[in-house]
Structure formats: C-alpha cells, structure tokens
Amino acid sequence: MTATAPEPALPGQVTIREVCLRDGLQIEAPIPLSAKLELLDAVVATGVREIEATAFVSPTKVPALADAAQLAAELGRYPGITFSALVAGPGGARRAVTAGLGSIEYVVSAADSHSHANVGRSTDDSAALIEEIVGIAHAADVTVEVIVATAWDCPFDGPTAPDRVTAVVAAAVAAGADRIALADTIGTATPRRVTRLIERVRPLIDELPLGAHFHNTRGAGLACAYAAVGAGITRLDAAVGGLGGCPFAPGASGNIATEDLVYLLRDSDIATDVDLAAAIRAGRVAQQLIGRELPGALLRAGDRILG
Amino acid sequence: MTATAPEPALPGQVTIREVCLRDGLQIEAPIPLSAKLELLDAVVATGVREIEATAFVSPTKVPALADAAQLAAELGRYPGITFSALVAGPGGARRAVTAGLGSIEYVVSAADSHSHANVGRSTDDSAALIEEIVGIAHAADVTVEVIVATAWDCPFDGPTAPDRVTAVVAAAVAAGADRIALADTIGTATPRRVTRLIERVRPLIDELPLGAHFHNTRGAGLACAYAAVGAGITRLDAAVGGLGGCPFAPGASGNIATEDLVYLLRDSDIATDVDLAAAIRAGRVAQQLIGRELPGALLRAGDRILG
Numbered sequence: 001m002t003a004t005a006p007e008p009a010l011p012g013q014v015t016i017r018e019v020c021l022r023d024g025l026q027i028e029a030p031i032p033l034s035a036k037l038e039l040l041d042a043v044v045a046t047g048v049r050e051i052e053a054t055a056f057v058s059p060t061k062v063p064a065l066a067d068a069a070q071l072a073a074e075l076g077r078y079p080g081i082t083f084s085a086l087v088a089g090p091g092g093a094r095r096a097v098t099a100g101l102g103s104i105e106y107v108v109s110a111a112d113s114h115s116h117a118n119v120g121r122s123t124d125d126s127a128a129l130i131e132e133i134v135g136i137a138h139a140a141d142v143t144v145e146v147i148v149a150t151a152w153d154c155p156f157d158g159p160t161a162p163d164r165v166t167a168v169v170a171a172a173v174a175a176g177a178d179r180i181a182l183a184d185t186i187g188t189a190t191p192r193r194v195t196r197l198i199e200r201v202r203p204l205i206d207e208l209p210l211g212a213h214f215h216n217t218r219g220a221g222l223a224c225a226y227a228a229v230g231a232g233i234t235r236l237d238a239a240v241g242g243l244g245g246c247p248f249a250p251g252a253s254g255n256i257a258t259e260d261l262v263y264l265l266r267d268s269d270i271a272t273d274v275d276l277a278a279a280i281r282a283g284r285v286a287q288q289l290i291g292r293e294l295p296g297a298l299l300r301a302g303d304r305i306l307g
Numbered sequence: 308m309t310a311t312a313p314e315p316a317l318p319g320q321v322t323i324r325e326v327c328l329r330d331g332l333q334i335e336a337p338i339p340l341s342a343k344l345e346l347l348d349a350v351v352a353t354g355v356r357e358i359e360a361t362a363f364v365s366p367t368k369v370p371a372l373a374d375a376a377q378l379a380a381e382l383g384r385y386p387g388i389t390f391s392a393l394v395a396g397p398g399g400a401r402r403a404v405t406a407g408l409g410s411i412e413y414v415v416s417a418a419d420s421h422s423h424a425n426v427g428r429s430t431d432d433s434a435a436l437i438e439e440i441v442g443i444a445h446a447a448d449v450t451v452e453v454i455v456a457t458a459w460d461c462p463f464d465g466p467t468a469p470d471r472v473t474a475v476v477a478a479a480v481a482a483g484a485d486r487i488a489l490a491d492t493i494g495t496a497t498p499r500r501v502t503r504l505i506e507r508v509r510p511l512i513d514e515l516p517l518g519a520h521f522h523n524t525r526g527a528g529l530a531c532a533y534a535a536v537g538a539g540i541t542r543l544d545a546a547v548g549g550l551g552g553c554p555f556a557p558g559a560s561g562n563i564a565t566e567d568l569v570y571l572l573r574d575s576d577i578a579t580d581v582d583l584a585a586a587i588r589a590g591r592v593a594q595q596l597i598g599r600e601l602p603g604a605l606l607r608a609g610d611r612i613l614g
Contacts, residue, residue, distance in 0.1 A: 010499070158612030188611035191533050192317070192575035218611070219523070219567035219604035223530035226498050253604060260526035268499035297526035297560060304495035304525070305465030 013271045015235045016258060017050040017211070018043050020286055022065065022086055023255055024243030026055065028290060030064045035289050036071055042282035043240060044078050046258070046274045052105065052237070053083045056092035072099035084145070088119045093133045097140045105145045105181075106133050108172070110164040111154030114185070118149070127168050130175040138176070145179040146172035147213065151197060153188040162200050169204050179209045181235065184224065187217025187253070191227030198231040211235030216242060216253035216295065222264055225256055229270065236261065241283035241294035257296030259283050263303065276303060320578045322542045323565065324357040324518070325350050327593055329372065329393055330562055331550030333362065335597060337371045342596050343378060349589035350547060351385050353565070353581045359412065359544070360390045363399035379406035391452070395426045400440045404447045412452045412488075413440050415479070417471045418461030421492070425456070434475050437482040445483070452486040453479035454520065458504060460495040469507050476511050486516045488542065491531065494524025494560070498534030505538035518542030523549060523560035523602065529571055532563055536577065543568065548590035548601035564603030566590050570610065583610060 020043060021036060043051060053075060059066035068085065075083045084103035085096040096104045108126045109115035115123045130146060137144045148168045150160050169180055182197065194212070201210065212228040212235070214221040225236055238261045244254025259279035262272055280298050287294045327350060328343060350358060360382060366373035375392065382390045391410035392403040403411045415433040416422035422430045437453060444451045455475045457467050476487055489504065501519070508517065519535040519542070521528045532543055545568045551561025566586035569579055587605050594601045 153611050155612075159614035186611075187608065190571045190574040191530075216526070217604060217608045218570055219564065220529050220571050222527050223498075223533050223571065226530050227533070257526065263525055264497045264527050264530065267497040297524060301494065301524045304460050304493075305462075307466035 010229060010268060010270055011234055012269070013234070014229055014265055015050060016048055016261065016272050016274050017052055017084070017235065017237050018046070018048045018240065018258060019052040019213075019237045019255060020239035020241070020243045020258075021071075022052040022055050023237070024239040024241075024286070025064050026062050027244070028064050028247055030066065031289060033067050033070055033074075036067075037074060039282070039285055039289055040078070042285040044081065046240070046278040046282055048258075049080070049273045050082045050084065053085060053101070055086035056095040056099070057086070057088050069095070069099050072101060075100070086147075087133070089129060090132050090136060093136045097136060097142050101142065103143045103145065104133070104137055105147050106130065107147045107149050107183075108168050109149040109185075110168050111150040111157055111160045113156035114150045114154045117156070123164060123168065127171040130172055130177060134176045143178040145181055145211070146177040147181045147183050149183045149185045151182040152184050152193055153186055155186045162197055165197060166200055166204060169201050173205055173208065177208070179211060179235070180205055181211035181213055181237070183213035184215055187215030187221065189214065189224045190220050191223045194224045194227045195231045198228060198233060202232055209235055211237065213237040214256050215244065216256050219253070221253065221256035222260060225261055226264060226268070229265075240279055240296070241286040241299060242296040243286050243290065243294055245295060247292070253295040257283065257294075257298065259296055259298040263298055317536060317575060317577055318541055319576070320541070321536055321572055322357060323355055323568065323579050323581050324359055324391070324542065324544050325353070325355045325546065325565060326359040326520075326544045326562060327546035327548070327550045327565075328378075329359040329362050330544070331546040331548075331593070332371050333369050334551070335371050335554055337373065338596060340374050340377055340381075343374075344381060346589070346592055346596055347385070349592040351388065353547075353585040353589055355565075356387070356580045357389045357391065360392060360408070362393035363402040363406070364393070364395050376402070376406050379408060382407070393454075394440070396436060397439050397443060400443045404443060404449050408449065410450045410452065411440070411444055412454050413437065414454045414456050414490075415475050416456040416492075417475050418457040418464055418467045420463035421457045421461045424463070430471060430475065434478040437479055437484060441483045450485040452488055452518070453484040454488045454490050456490045456492045458489040459491050459500055460493055462493045469504055472504060473507055473511060476508050480512055480515065484515070486518060486542070487512055488518035488520055488544070490520035491522055494522030494528065496521060496531045497527050498530045501531045501534045502538045505535060505540060509539055516542055518544065520544040521563050522551070523563050526560070528560065528563035529567060532568055533571060533575070536572075547586055547603070548593040548606060549603040550593050550597065550601055552602060554599070560602040564590065564601075564605065566603055566605040570605055
C-alpha cells in the first residue's frame with residue numbers, strides 16, 4: 001500500500017438550502033399553488049432554514065414558476081426561514097424585492113454559449129449587471145448570492161475555462177455580492193474537478209460564504225458535494241426526492257436529493273439543520289405531487305440501523 | 308473561508324473488477340447461459356481485465372448462478388482475462404478450482420448475524436476456514452481474495468465494530484490470502500466511514516492489494532469509491548448498468564455502475580482498463596437482457612463533451 005494524505009479537514013456544520021420549489025419544479029408541468037404550499041409545509045418540517053422558493057423570470061420561458069408573486073405572498077406564515085428567489089436580471093431582482101423575498105440569487109453563466117441561450121446575454125454582459133442588482137437588493141436590505149452557472153461544463157461547448165469562472169467570481173466580489181456559489185448546471189462535475197476549481201476560487205473571496213450546487217445527472221452528485229465540503233464549501237443546495245430531473249427521462253436524476261445528502265453528512269459528523277426522517281417524508285410528498293417515482297435513494301432504501 | 312487540507316494523493320491507476328455476472332445477476336430470475344455469454348462478450352469488449360464470472364454456492368439458494376460450471380467451461384475463449392468466482396466455503400472452492408477459475412473470492416461476513424444468515428456459520432468459524440481454502444486454491448495455482456462482507460453495517464444488527472473487521476483481515480493475512488477487500492454489502496457506507504475503516508485496516512495488510520466493493524443503495528456509492536481510492540484502495544468492484552439492485556424495487560440501485568465509476572475516475576486522472584463508451588454499451592446490453600431499466604446514470608445521460 002502506498003502512503004496517502006491525511007483525512008481532509010471537514011467542517012462541523014454545513015448549511016443546506018432546499019431548492020425543490022425552484023430548481024426542482026422549474027421544468028415540470030405547472031402544479032397549483034396549493035400543491036406548492038403542501039410541499040413547502042413538508043419542507044419546512046425538515047428544519048431547513050433556507051429555502052429557494054421560486055424564480056422571478058419569464059413566465060413564458062418557465063411557466064411552472066409563473067406564480068412567483070402569489071407564492072411569495074404566502075411565505076409570511078413561515079417565520080424564521082430565509083426565503084430566496086432566483087433572478088436573471090435587474091427586472092427580476094426588483095420584482096423579487098417588491099415581493100418581499102429576503103434574499104436573491106443572481107445567475108451568471110460562465111460559459112458564453114449557455115449564457116446566450118439562457119438569458120440572451122454574454123457572460124461579461126451578465127456580470128456587468130451584478131452591481132446594479134446588488135444595489136437594488138441592498139437598498140431593501142435584501143442579500144444577493146451570485147451563482148456561477150456552468151462552472152465546470154457548458155452543454156454546448158464542453159469544459160468551461162476556470163479563468164472564466166474566476167472572472168465572474170472576482171466581478172461578484174467587487175460588486176458587493178454577499179455570497180458566491182458554483183453550480184454544476186448540467187451534472188457533469190466529478191470530485192477532483194470540484195476540488196480544483198474551489199481551490200482556484202477560494203483565494204478570491206476572502207471571508208464570503210461559498211456554496212455549491214450539484215446535479216446527480218451522472219451519479220457523482222454526492223461525491224462532488226463531499227469533495228466540495230472537504231475543499232471549504234459550507235453551503236450546499238439540494239432538493240427533496242432529487243426533484244429536478246427531466247420529466248421525460250424516467251429515473252433521470254435531478255438535484256442531489258436532500259435526504260441522501262443529509263444521510264451522508266450526518267454519517268460524516270457534519271451537522272445540518274435538516275432532520276433526515278422529515279426529509280424522507282418531504283421527498284415522498286414531492287413524489288406524490290409530481291406523480292412519478294423520484295430518484296432519491298433513501299426514498300426507497302430508508303435510513304440504516306444506527307448504532 | 309477556513310483552511311482546508313491539501314488534495315488527497317490519488318493513485319494513477321485503479322483496477323476495476325466487473326461483477327455484473329455474479330453480484331449483478333445473483334438475485335435476478337435465472338437467465339440462459341447464452342444470454343450470460345452475450346453479456347460477457349459486451350463486458351470483455353470494455354477492456355476490463357478482471358471479471359467475477361459466477362459463484363460456486365448452493366444452486367438452491369442462488370438459482371441464477373446454478374450454471375456456474377457450464378459458464379466456467381466457456382471462459383477459455385477469452386484470453387488475457389482473469390476470471391474469478393465467489394465461494395462460501397471449501398466445497399465451493401474445490402468446485403471453482405476444478406472448473407478452472409484463476410481466482411476465487413471467499414466471503415467472510417464480519418457481522419455475526421449476517422454471517423449466520425448467509426452461510427450458517429459465525430464469523431469466527433468462517434474465518435477459521437480461510438487457511439483450508441487458501442490451501443485448496445494455492446495447490447492449483449489459484450489466487451484467493453478474502454472479501455470482508457458487512458464491513459460497515461449488518462442488515463440485522465446495524466454498525467459492525469471495526470475490531471471485527473480487522474480481526475477477519477488479520478486472519479486472512481495470517482492464512483496467506485493474496486488480496487483483501489472490504490464490502491459494503493447493504494449499501495450503507497459513506498465516505499468518511501470508508502476512509503476511517505481503511506485507515507484501520509491498512510496497517511495490517513502490508514503490501515497486499517486492498518479492494519473495496521460498494522453498492523449505491525443510498526446514493527453514496529461513488530462518493531465511497533472515491534474516498535476509498537483517496538485512502539489507498541487500488542481495486543474496485545463495479546457492475547455495468549449498476550446491475551444488482553432488487554428486481555422488485557424499480558429504480559433501486561445495485562452495485563456501483565461501471566460506466567459511472569469509470570467516468571468519475573477518468574475525470575480524476577485515474578486510469579482504468581475500461582473504455583467508457585464500451586462500458587455504456589455493455590450496460591445497455593445488460594438492460595436489454597434483464598428487461599427493465601437499470602440505474603446506471605450514464606445509460607441515460609451519456610458522457611460529457613470533452614475538452
């Protein structure tokens with residue numbers, strides 16, 4: 001046996017942001033607001049403290065989230081939780097702030113082809129808007145996270161040059177963003193690439209919180225999440241049930257499943273706000289509402305027998 | 308951001324043993340020998356150099372592998388590949404040796420309850436047979452791997468005490484086993500537990516090759532495999548398509564999928580003998596033969612666009 005490196009230093013606590021209501025639902029057929037509130041009740045019962053509730057984007061492009069303002073109007077019933085919404089530009093940021101969200105996520109795609117396809121702008125043009133969006137948000141005491149999308153790969157062009165990612169991160173830091181996150185938008189990342197990119201990004205962000213967003217599209221979502229935590233990430237997105245896969249590809253994995261992530265972190269002595277049994281129950285609620293089997297592993301296998 | 312540990316030292320090469328024909332098929336309804344040979348052709352085309360072909364165990368308990376001797380008689384047509392078979396005792400070891408297998412895997416369950424349920428013997432009684440099995444094998448120039456089953460958890464009793472695992476490993480080393488492997492029999496392991504157990508085991512085995520066997524039952528299979536490689540493992544079992552889940556739980560994950568593992572390792576600069584595209588093709592062959600969707604992620608998602 002060859003010598004190996006010591007066990008990586010892991011944090012004692014990771015913040016999970018539940019994204020089932022936004023990333024989980026966005027490519028599904030629209031479900032009624034009442035169904036979203038049923039899912040939200042189940043998610044709130046997990047103990048999670050941060051929930052991405054919706055997106056203020058084009059209702060034509062994302063009909064499943066066209067009820068963003070109506071949903072936002074219901075959030076006051078859940079005290080103690082920070083609700084956020086994703087936005088694609090200053091217009092969405094204004095709508096989110098008006099709707100009373102406590103935090104917004106502004107997405108900048110590091111890959112130009114994806115950026116054009118997603119929002120009709122180049123990466124540079126999207127990055128140039130960060131300052132305006134931060135201004136809109138901060139004027140209303142709303143925090144801003146810049147999510148660097150396609151941080152590892154673009155669906156059209158393949159690998160994203162790390163310099164493009166660090167350029168967006170540097171722009172976000174300079175513009176006063178409150179948090180940064182790296183998103184594996186198409187689920188192609190693997191742990192070593194995750195570690196390496198985070199090591200490139202970390203020196204740029206000083207004390208800002210750094211998060212990551214993984215999809216389990218190629219089976220490596222949890223491996224990436226664990227590598228990210230080992231590399232210094234303290235925030236992870238996840239969706240109960242692994243909601244967020246393509247509805248037309250049965251069994252295709254979406255976001256990393258909250259319950260599977262919590263299981264892995266708990267058994268690694270990393271605390272979260274999320275109760276595992278409640279997360280499994282919420283995944284079942286999501287499955288029921290969506291009407292098809294979701295990919296979360298613990299939905300089928302359950303917890304292990306604890307010692 | 309807090310300081311983190313440096314990137315773990317990873318090996319440049321990992322040996323994958325393809326186990327779809329044994330662990331993948333053992334709980335399926337029996338398929339004809341001709342179908343197994345079709346799958347074997349597809350697996351051989353991946354370039355893999357080690358294949359667990361079958362098991363010499365009770366045909367009543369495992370009817371899917373009752374054709375072990377007939378299958379073994381066909382293996383001469385594939386030169387350059389080491390074929391192995393799993394055995395549960397000296398009788399099976401003799402049959403495997405007689406059938407011409409080049410290597411055998413002898414399973415010792417570290418958890419007593421599982422050991423009794425699986426082979427009707429205690430862990431100690433199973434470990435006491437290692438020497439006899441090594442004798443049978445070595446007399447015929449056949450190598451022996453001792454697989455420590457339920458190395459992390461027992462399906463009946465929960466966590467397996469690491470001392471029970473190290474006791475089996477020490478017995479295997481003392482009895483002259485050629486290789487050791489740790490098996491997460493019920494798919495409950497997570498990466499930090501993997502790292503810790505390997506660190507306990509490594510000092511006991513000197514230069515013997517150490518392998519690991521993971522199931523993706525709770526979504527963490529690849530995360531465990533990557534952690535194992537980071538902790539000094541150089542051999543991993545996998546099954547194309549992720550074959551080996553329960554046929555009666557649709558979507559339930561079985562062994563880690565060969566193609567998903569190869570994808571992760573390739574993108575971590577870790578070489579294997581397995582060609583990724585051929586592994587995806589073999590997973591599709593397995594899916595066709597089994598007649599239901601298999602859980603391997605790359606079967607649906609395919610490779611990423613390479614740079």
